[in-house]
Every structure is written in C-alpha cells, then in structure tokens.
Amino acid sequence: MTDITVSPVAHVRGGRAEAKDDHWGEEQARIVLADTLPAEALMGLDAFSHAEILFHFHLVPDEKIETGARHPRGNPDWPRIGIFAQRGKNRPNRLGVTVCRIVSVSGREMIVEGLDAIDGTPVIDIKPVMREFLPRGEVRQADWASALMAQYW
Amino acid sequence: MTDITVSPVAHVRGGRAEAKDDHWGEEQARIVLADTLPAEALMGLDAFSHAEILFHFHLVPDEKIETGARHPRGNPDWPRIGIFAQRGKNRPNRLGVTVCRIVSVSGREMIVEGLDAIDGTPVIDIKPVMREFLPRGEVRQADWASALMAQYW
Numbered sequence: 001m002t003d004i005t006v007s008p009v010a011h012v013r014g015g016r017a018e019a020k021d022d023h024w025g026e027e028q029a030r031i032v033l034a035d036t037l038p039a040e041a042l043m044g045l046d047a048f049s050h051a052e053i054l055f056h057f058h059l060v061p062d063e064k065i066e067t068g069a070r071h072p073r074g075n076p077d078w079p080r081i082g083i084f085a086q087r088g089k090n091r092p093n094r095l096g097v098t099v100c101r102i103v104s105v106s107g108r109e110m111i112v113e114g115l116d117a118i119d120g121t122p123v124i125d126i127k128p129v130m131r132e133f134l135p136r137g138e139v140r141q142a143d144w145a146s147a148l149m150a151q152y153w
Numbered sequence: 154m155t156d157i158t159v160s161p162v163a164h165v166r167g168g169r170a171e172a173k174d175d176h177w178g179e180e181q182a183r184i185v186l187a188d189t190l191p192a193e194a195l196m197g198l199d200a201f202s203h204a205e206i207l208f209h210f211h212l213v214p215d216e217k218i219e220t221g222a223r224h225p226r227g228n229p230d231w232p233r234i235g236i237f238a239q240r241g242k243n244r245p246n247r248l249g250v251t252v253c254r255i256v257s258v259s260g261r262e263m264i265v266e267g268l269d270a271i272d273g274t275p276v277i278d279i280k281p282v283m284r285e286f287l288p289r290g291e292v293r294q295a296d297w298a299s300a301l302m303a304q305y306w
Binding site for chain 1: 221290299305
C-alpha cells in the first residue's frame with residue numbers, strides 16, 4: 001500500500017473559525033492560491049457558476065477517525081452506517097469535497113459561497129463543475145441522509 | 154506549506170487498462186477495499202444510487218503536470234484555460250473526483266458504472282452522493298467544456 005503525498009494548492013481564508021454541523025449555505029470565503037502556483041491556474045474559472053473544492057479536514061485528530069461503521073453524527077436514531085456511506089469529516093484521509101457557488105475570481109483568489117470548510121483549511125484541488133459530471137440517472141439516497149441534511153445549508 | 158500524506162482506501166480492479174479520452178459511460182469496474190479497512194466501512198452504501206470516488210491519477214509523470222494554463226486536451230481551437238478551470242488528469246496533486254452509479258455493494262467490494270479511472274488506480278475516498286450536495290442554483294459552464302464533454306460518457 002503506497003502512501004501518496006499531496007501539497008496544498010490554496011488555502012481557505014475567512015468564513016467560519018470553527019466547524020459546526022449546520023447552516024453553511026450563506027457563508028462566503030476566499031480561496032487564495034499557494035505561492036508555488038501562478039495566477040494563471042485560475043484563468044477561465046469565472047465562466048463556470050460552480051466549483052468543486054477538495055480540501056483536508058486538517059484539525060481532525062487521529063483518534064477521532066472512524067474506519068468502520070457508526071451512527072451518523074453519533075445520533076442513535078439513525079442506523080449504524082459505514083464511514084464511506086457518510087460524508088462526515090472523521091474519515092480515513094480526512095478529505096472533503098464540496099460544490100460551491102463561484103462569486104468572483106480575481107488574480108490569485110476566488111470568492112465562493114457555501115463552502116463547508118473553516119478558515120485556514122488546506123485546499124488540495126479545485127475543479128470546475130460541468131453538467132456532464134453530475135449524476136447520470138435518478139439520484140436515490142438513504143432516509144437518514146435526507147434528515148441529516150435538512151438544516152445543513 | 155505542509156505536505157499531506159494520504160493512503161489508498163481501495164483500488165480499482167477491472168475496467169480499462171489504459172486511459173483514453175472518451176466513452177467511459179458504460180465501463181464497469183470493481184472497487185476493492187484496502188486490507189487495512191473493515192468491510193463495515195461500506196455498510197449502507199447500497200441505499201444510495203451514486204457514489205463519488207476520489208482517486209489518484211497514479212500514472213501521470215511529474216513532467217506532464219500543468220500548473221498554469223493550457224489549451225484543454227492540447228486543442229488550439231479551445232482557449233488557454235487555467236488548470237483549475239479544467240478537469241484533466243495532468244494537474245497538481247493528480248487527483249480525480251467522479252460521480253458514478255453504484256451497481257452493487259457486497260462485502261469488501263462494490264461495482265460501479267461510469268468511473269473514468271483505469272485498472273489499478275488508488276482510491277483515496279468514497280462518499281455517497283446526496284442531493285443536497287449537488288450544485289445549488291443554476292449550473293453555467295464554458296462553451297469549450299460542453300464541446301469537450303460531448304463524447305465523454
């Protein structure tokens with residue numbers, strides 16, 4: 001099993017200072033490119049309405065990581081579910097992926113809305129949302145997921 | 154700038170042996186959990202129609218990585234675009250994210266359809282697709298992206 005090393009391509013600046021479970025929808029944050037990359041890396045992103053941000057839940061300690069199954073958010077009203085059937089942060093590799101709305105792109109920065117990542121979060125990739133990469137066919141999901149997400153944005 | 158180390162949580166088995174640009178839609182592949190993780194990690198994923206697979210384009214050599222702007226697929230008919238406004242594989246950190254359809258989940262394996270990753274690809278996360286994590290608001294994209302994606306699936 002070969003480890004993979006990645007480097008931050010940007011950081012989240014602004015937005016929330018602490019992770020909370022809900023009401024992320026109207027948060028705005030800046031994403032500022034790492035010094036190692038040219039501003040050109042963001043060129044043309046403003047032709048897209050949404051971007052997918054890959055980031056590292058850098059504050060999750062090793063001992064919190066779930067590798068098997070658990071109740072989502074620790075709530076016993078919901079069934080025990082495997083960590084790869086959940087999107088919570090206490091997961092192997094601590095990776096997050098969120099689609100957010102692009103508010104503006106300027107020089108080495110972009111402003112996004114609805115990114116559920118806190119101030120200082122390392123960003124490891126930025127991708128444009130293309131319609132063709134959205135789910136093909138009808139989307140079906142577990143009931144607990146709909147309940148959990150009710151207040152998220 | 155602190156590097157981040159991640160470990161494969163699974164590998165792609167089957168599907169294509171080589172990367173090609175187009176017609177990925179009907180490819181089926183197995184995703185097999187790493188020995189370090191229990192089968193429980195996948196429990197409950199079968200209640201979802203789609204999963205998001207994060208993977209590593211492990212065969213891309215350093216010298217191919219674009220950090221600035223380029224013509225998508227090297228096609229001069231399309232404008233020069235920053236690498237973070239594209240989804241191509243020759244990108245910093247070599248990370249891919251694709252939503253694919255879940256065909257089945259059984260024990261330590263799942264079968265998926267429409268994963269644009271080749272046999273042997275290291276998978277670094279698996280997440281269920283939840284409607285609430287799809288783009289909120291209308292999706293707008295660059296014209297070159299619609300042209301590029303026309304034959305992709």
